[in-house]
Amino acid sequence: MPQESARVAKTDAYAGPELSWTQTIFEVIDMRSFSNLWYWIALAVAWSTASHWVLGVPYDMIQRAQRQGGQVQHDLEELVRINIGRLLYIARLTGLWALGFVSAALTALGTLAFYYEVEFAQAVFLLALPMSIVGALSLSTARLIEETQPTGKDLHKRLFRQRLYTQIIGMISIFITSMYGMWQNMASTPGF
Secondary structure: OOOHHHHEEEEEHHHHHOOOOHHHHHHHHOOOOHOOOOOHHHHHHHHHHHHEEOOOOHHHHHHHHHOOOOOHHHHHHHHHHHHHHHHHHHHHHHHHHHHHHHHHHHHHHHHHHHHHHHHHHHHHHHHHHHHHHHHHHHHHHHHHHHHOOOOOOHHHHHHHHHHHHHHHHHHHHHHHHHHHHHHHHHHHOOOO
């Protein structure tokens, strides 16, 4: 019996403090976003996806339609028509409500991020704000395509321009996010 109690005491000494489930979650998922590899992976995936899908049309399909024409061009025009119809229907149905919700969410995130200095909110804000700008740009391009009904080279030009603007916004966003993230990581390092 004394040997068993000594063994239990020995294992308890190595057990360490017991963590609650919230502490365990925060230990496993690093809430310091800018030092977390998963945040940077999500940022890269978000921007590569945004630049690949131009108004819901994959970029490789636009290139193929430009090279081959014919049935591929017809498919592209139909897919663009379907996607802008869907986008504009949603915008017309929920326009002001969606604008109000997105504005409120961005304001809340911005307040949490820069007034209360919550790093997770900063990381989400630096992803959500430029993505909302790309969303507004996509809506504007969809409206323009609906009004002018371009086909062939004119449609390709419009879609390439939309992709270029998305990539420019993405590059600026990634640059600002990486600079801010490095500054946050250096500021949280002891002795810096």
